[in-house]
Amino acid sequence: MNSKEQAYVEINEEISDLAFRFTKVMFEDDVKSFWECISAVDQSRAFGFYTALLKNEILNEEEYSFSEFIKVNFMDTFKTNYIKLKGDCGIANHLRISETGIPMVFMLPNVIAPRHYIAESPENVFPLYLGVDTSMNTNNELIGEWKIRLYDDENYKNI
Numbered sequence: 338m339n340s341k342e343q344a345y346v347e348i349n350e351e352i353s354d355l356a357f358r359f360t361k362v363m364f365e366d367d368v369k370s371f372w373e374c375i376s377a378v379d380q381s382r383a384f385g386f387y388t389a390l391l392k393n394e395i396l397n398e399e400e401y402s403f404s405e406f407i408k409v410n411f412m413d414t415f416k417t418n419y420i421k422l423k424g425d426c427g428i429a430n431h432l433r434i435s436e437t438g439i440p441m442v443f444m445l446p447n448v449i450a451p452r453h454y455i456a457e458s459p460e461n462v463f464p465l466y467l468g469v470d471t472s473m474n475t476n477n478e479l480i481g482e483w484k485i486r487l488y489d490d491e492n493y494k495n496i
Contacts, residue, residue: 345431348442352483353428356442356465359485360422363415368404371412376468376484383407383487411487419463421446429462435489440467464489 355374362370372380387406390396396406416423427448433441443462466486474480 345433347430348428348432352432352442352467355467355483355485356428356444357426359465360419360426360444363412363419364423366408366412368408368412372407374485376486377470378468379485379487383411386410419444421461422463432467433464435464435466437489439486439489441465441489442467 358370359374362374375383383406384403387396387403390406391398422444425446425448427445429443429445433443435441441464443464445462466489468484468486469481470484471479471481
């Protein structure tokens with residue numbers, strides 16, 4: 338199914354809150370809150386990159402903490418690519434699927450009031466890729482939580 342044939346599913350409040358929280362903390366240099374928005378699979382990938390650089394003595398942990406690594410290599414890159422979302426931004430109300438099968442939402446710059454489109458309209462959008470992390474709560478119930486994906490791929494599944 339191509340993007341024009343997608344069945345549109347409305348995003349929920351959890352996804353909307355996550356997207357706005359992510360864009361907010363990114364521009365505030367809040368590494369801890371940024372990190373809490375990221376999916377476990379991409380947290381693992383980022384930590385793996387960092388530890389590989391330490392083991393190969395490309396980085397020194399005393400000089401370059403993991404927090405600094407995340408800020409410089411992820412947050413700063415996102416801030417550069419998503420700079421137009423700083424300040425007033427909006428979110429499309431439908432979930433989309435990327436070419437690689439990853440759920441995503443479109444963020445829009447310069448949105449002060451809600452916009453409603455009745456036909457396709459060219460817009461400058463910024464995709465945020467999503468994943469669902471799962472865990473068990475204290476009642477042994479499975480809980481799913483939407484998180485931001487750093488990558489639009491599933492290369493971690495390839496063996």
